Amino acid sequence: MSINHHLDDATIFSYVAGALPQGMALVVACHLSMCDTCRSRLRAPEAVGGALLESLSPDRINDDALEQVLDRLDEPDSTSVSSAAEVMPVQSSEVPQPLASLIGNSLDDLEWKRMVPGICYIDLPSGPQGVTKLLRVAPGGVVLPHTHRGNELTLLLRGSLSDEIGRFQRGDVSDLDDQVEHQPLADSREGCICLVATDAPIRFTTLLGRLVQPLTGF
Amino acid sequence: MENTPPGDDVDNLAFLSKQHAEEFEHMSWTQLLAQLGVSKDRKVYIQLFRHFAPRVKAYIRRLGVLESVADELTQETMLSVWRKAHMFNPEKAAASTWIFTLARNQSIDWMRKQKYPEYSYEEVFHDAEESATEGTPDIDQGLVTDRVMTAINTLPENQAQVLYMSFFEGRSHAEISSRLDIPLGSVKSRIRLACEKLKQHWRGEA
Numbered sequence: 001m002s003i004n005h006h007l008d009d010a011t012i013f014s015y016v017a018g019a020l021p022q023g024m025a026l027v028v029a030c031h032l033s034m035c036d037t038c039r040s041r042l043r044a045p046e047a048v049g050g051a052l053l054e055s056l057s058p059d060r061i062n063d064d065a066l067e068q069v070l071d072r073l074d075e076p077d078s079t080s081v082s083s084a085a086e087v088m089p090v091q092s093s094e095v096p097q098p099l100a101s102l103i104g105n106s107l108d109d110l111e112w113k114r115m116v117p118g119i120c121y122i123d124l125p126s127g128p129q130g131v132t133k134l135l136r137v138a139p140g141g142v143v144l145p146h147t148h149r150g151n152e153l154t155l156l157l158r159g160s161l162s163d164e165i166g167r168f169q170r171g172d173v174s175d176l177d178d179q180v181e182h183q184p185l186a187d188s189r190e191g192c193i194c195l196v197a198t199d200a201p202i203r204f205t206t207l208l209g210r211l212v213q214p215l216t217g218f
Numbered sequence: 219m220e221n222t223p224p225g226d227d228v229d230n231l232a233f234l235s236k237q238h239a240e241e242f243e244h245m246s247w248t249q250l251l252a253q254l255g256v257s258k259d260r261k262v263y264i265q266l267f268r269h270f271a272p273r274v275k276a277y278i279r280r281l282g283v284l285e286s287v288a289d290e291l292t293q294e295t296m297l298s299v300w301r302k303a304h305m306f307n308p309e310k311a312a313a314s315t316w317i318f319t320l321a322r323n324q325s326i327d328w329m330r331k332q333k334y335p336e337y338s339y340e341e342v343f344h345d346a347e348e349s350a351t352e353g354t355p356d357i358d359q360g361l362v363t364d365r366v367m368t369a370i371n372t373l374p375e376n377q378a379q380v381l382y383m384s385f386f387e388g389r390s391h392a393e394i395s396s397r398l399d400i401p402l403g404s405v406k407s408r409i410r411l412a413c414e415k416l417k418q419h420w421r422g423e424a
């Protein structure tokens with residue numbers, strides 16, 4: 001798969017540190033499942049985690065902790081379902097594995113809700129701040145111009161989307177923050193489906209946008 | 219004079235464990251973990267446990283977890299070291315790096331009561347060309363860890379601060395921004411600068 005738009009270094013770093021809000025971590029995990037380039041970019045920050053772990057002064061461990069663990073080594077692995085999934089090749093599906101565990105393997109037959117004309121959505125689990133949504137934008141549909149108070153991560157799963165930065169297709173990720181104002185447009189005949197996560201409310205920059213903001217849930 | 223059979227020696231367990239430590243002395247933690255993946259040898263596991271469990275607990279405690287819970291999460295992490303050791307690849311990561319990610323997932327899943335989204339591992343295995351994109355020369359991963367530690371110690375204070383807040387406190391960009399009272403853009407550029415420097419050392423260019 002040819003992917004042209006990747007994650008920001010700062011996003012990858014915080015993902016590895018375990019510091020990314022839940023919804024953004026979901027978008028990152030989905031992009032990583034599709035992108036060899038970004039997966040290889042995990043290795044340096046992961047080595048930072050290893051070095052930090054090694055540098056910590058050892059905490060006190062109860063004397064019987066080792067024995068308790070040794071007693072459990074032969075226990076059947078209660079997490080074996082997920083560990084089996086980890087070693088089994090996943091069938092290529094349109095839905096990346098981390099998202100498939102939430103919505104299943106198909107983007108069709110989902111229960112979409114209408115947000116505004118031309119845009120439907122499905123809410124996904126999010127952190128305390130911001131939102132995580134699957135969006136379906138009708139062909140030619142536009143998202144009203146907006147800036148961000150925080151980060152906005154968008155992963156294209158079907159169709160394509162264009163904005164001031166470029167054209168985004170399946171696998172591409174748009175990783176933006178409050179430095180950017182943009183107006184995404186679904187520019188292909190089939191429209192597009194994308195996974196979006198924010199960590200703060202976005203800010204619509206037009207009067208109409210501000211009027212409809214309460215309706216959009218962003 | 220009493221003649222105690224070796225098997226009845228109360229110090230036997232401690233003695234054996236010391237003997238094992240000597241037996242494995244010439245091996246790095248990364249080599250030991252790789253061996254565990256192949257042999258599932260309890261003697262090897264005990265050595266790894268003694269070294270890593272106290273550090274895993276220290277990491278989990280720094281995330282702000284109560285001691286009793288930290289003990290439990292440490293045990294779960296060390297149990298997953300045993301269960302997943304066959305998936306460890308010593309050419310891609312040091313033992314400490316791999317165990318860090320296990321400890322991170324274990325503690326975040328507990329703190330958030332939601333599973334921290336993980337990318338699908340199996341595709342990593344299918345990707346033989348990965349190292350072509352960005353990799354370290356074929357050297358011992360323990361040395362890579364040392365180089366990265368050197369890099370961390372030479373970071374300017376404001377970059378080291380965002381690094382520690384991310385890794386040891388699990389704080390997001392937004393949280394760091396409000397804690398330090400600096401714009402989101404500054405948080406991210408400090409992280410990016412730190413990444414750049416760390417990557418250079420990690421590749422062995424610095």
Ligand SMILES: [Zn+2]
Nearest residue numbers: 006007035038
């Ligand atoms: Zn990428």
